[in-house]
Amino acid sequence: MENPFQYGKVVSDPYFTDREEELKSLVQDVAAKHNVVLYSPRRFGKTSLLLKLANSMKDKGYNVLYLDFFRITSRAGFIELYAREIFKQSGKSWKPMLKKFASLVKGIRPVVSLDAMGVPSFSVSFETVEITQQTMESVLNLTENITPGKQWLVIFDEFQEITKLNGDGFENIMRAVIQHHQRSNYIFSGSSYHLLLEIFSRPGRAMYQFGKIMKLGKIPHEMMEEFIINRFAQTDVQISQELAREMVTRAGNIPNYVQYLAAELWQLALQSKHKPDINMLDKAVGGMLINLSDYFQQIMDSLSIHQKKVLVALSKDNVKVFSQEYHRTHHLGAISTTQRAVQKLVAEQLISPSDNGYEFGDPLFLLYLRSRINL
Ligand SMILES: Nc1ncnc2c1ncn2[C@@H]1O[C@H](COP(=O)(O)OP(=O)(O)O)[C@@H](O)[C@H]1O
Ligand SMILES: [Mg+2]
Known part of the structure; x- marks a missing residue:
């Protein structure tokens, strides 16, 4: 199929x-x-x-x-x-x-x-x-x-x-x-x-x-969920609203990632002959992360040491970024250097300003960074 x-x-x-x-x-x-x-x-x-x-x-x-x-x-x-x-x-x-x-x-x-x-x-x-x-x-x-x-x-x-x-x-x-x-x-x-x-x-x-x-923004969350449920149904696989919602969230509602994750999940369901569930979703995210790691590594390779440091710090903690305390905790040098690094990371669309700090545009890139820090 x-x-x-x-x-x-x-x-x-x-x-x-x-x-x-x-x-x-x-x-x-x-x-x-x-x-x-x-x-x-x-x-x-x-x-x-x-x-x-x-x-x-x-x-x-x-x-x-x-x-x-x-x-x-x-x-x-x-x-x-x-x-x-x-x-x-x-x-x-x-x-x-x-x-x-x-x-x-x-x-x-x-x-x-x-x-x-x-x-x-x-x-x-x-x-x-x-x-x-x-x-x-x-x-x-x-x-x-x-x-x-x-x-x-x-x-x-x-x-x-x-x-x-x-x-x-x-x-x-x-x-x-x-x-x-x-x-x-x-x-x-x-x-x-x-x-x-x-x-x-x-x-x-x-x-x-x-x-x-x-x-061009994202497609509304609910429409993406509905789309997923319907596409699964067309191949006679049932997926719950909750799981569909969780999947869209994990993919950051980025259309390409939503379909990527859905494709992986569908494949796992087919192989195991089980209804998709949260464990299967975890596995699908893990598989996707492995597939994307070369691409994420390339992004990291294109950054300066300091930009990398700031990015890694942001993956752990993303508020009060320009404070003395933040710099002490994350062993960053001068605040002005961090400001320049953040500017560059924003221009590269890796992060964007959010209500009280900065957020990652790509939730899988964030997962990738976190998983590498914990190695
Ligand atoms: N309207 C849509 N509905 C569902 N998925 C979409 C839609 N538009 C894009 N996608 C998903 O995003 C992926 C990339 O789409 P594409 O048009 O190449 O994006 P871009 O040109 O912005 O890079 C597609 O392969 C698909 O998985
Ligand atoms: Mg294009």
């Missing part, structure tokens, strides 16, 4: 729940021609939501271009992928599109090869080594003029990665071109709040206030 839960990848129905309000609001923004900056920490469900939005907009007659900046490592790579995505929209009528493409873009030539079934695959060849501004501009303008009368939704996912493509220059060209667009709407999505704010909220930066910032 197939596991009724999916994690670590983009999900759609029946692995997708809720997000109705968010979807509605995004559809309205696109229809009203507002550009949107969509932010959440990684694995909250941005890409899944955006692909759902893409389908809604296609149903409304839009062409949709989706581009993941994690796949792009150079300007040439951007042009190549962008052009290919444009071309994909043409479907069967690719021949006239090809002609038009060639007349509109400067400095690159489209290349089409057909496979044995006659299905075209598209690439570009560059006429010069240096990619000129004119080439960039003509490519970015394609959505405006290659399909007369058609509206486009352009989704740039993990957009903060643009800062690695010799940032400012790229952003300048992009803003200069797309601010004039009438038929193309943009969504910039990303998982680094810190970098997105740099790009969109710092005066003087090219993309300053270019879009309305929308923060």
Whole structure:
């Protein structure tokens, strides 16, 4: 039997729940021609939501271009992928599109090869080594003029990665071109709040206030519980409301973790032929922690000694962090050093300010730290 839960990848129905309000609001923004900056920490469900939005907009007659900046490592790579995505929209009528493409873009030539079934695959060849501004501009303008009368939704996912493509220059060209667009709407999505704010909220930066910032939150606790109970039920496994609630809590209600934990629990129930219970949940959390430990170790390796020390202290005790007493108890040096470390940990989204101190964004990372301290 197939596991009724999916994690670590983009999900759609029946692995997708809720997000109705968010979807509605995004559809309205696109229809009203507002550009949107969509932010959440990684694995909250941005890409899944955006692909759902893409389908809604296609149903409304839009062409949709989706581009993941994690796949792009150079300007040439951007042009190549962008052009290919444009071309994909043409479907069967690719021949006239090809002609038009060639007349509109400067400095690159489209290349089409057909496979044995006659299905075209598209690439570009560059006429010069240096990619000129004119080439960039003509490519970015394609959505405006290659399909007369058609509206486009352009989704740039993990957009903060643009800062690695010799940032400012790229952003300048992009803003200069797309601010004039009438038929193309943009969504910039990303998982680094810190970098997105740099790009969109710092005066003087090219993309300053270019879009309305929308923060994607968690799915309400009860909806997640209901989703879990229903998915278990669809494979004839019963799970109590209490256990479902406990599971969502242990996963910090982070959508990816909830489904990850649910998948582990479902597997354990299947193997043992028992109804899921709290012991099984403990075991599932333990298994997940082992699987995630390499990833958590990598995060630790990326921090300075002092940042690590502060993080470990916070995993034991997270109030009155800047007091003398806290520093004595946890053997931390100067308070100003701790302040800098905390700033960095907040920027990295490992911790965030809470009512009376700091809290961990990732409950499993917290468990990981605690389990290592007790070794
Ligand atoms: N609407 C949703 N309902 C249920 N689970 C979801 C939903 N959105 C995301 N998830 C869970 O989170 C995981 C990561 O989703 P993804 O869209 O890749 O997030 P992001 O793009 O924010 O990193 C999915 O594999 C799934 O387990
Ligand atoms: Mg994503």
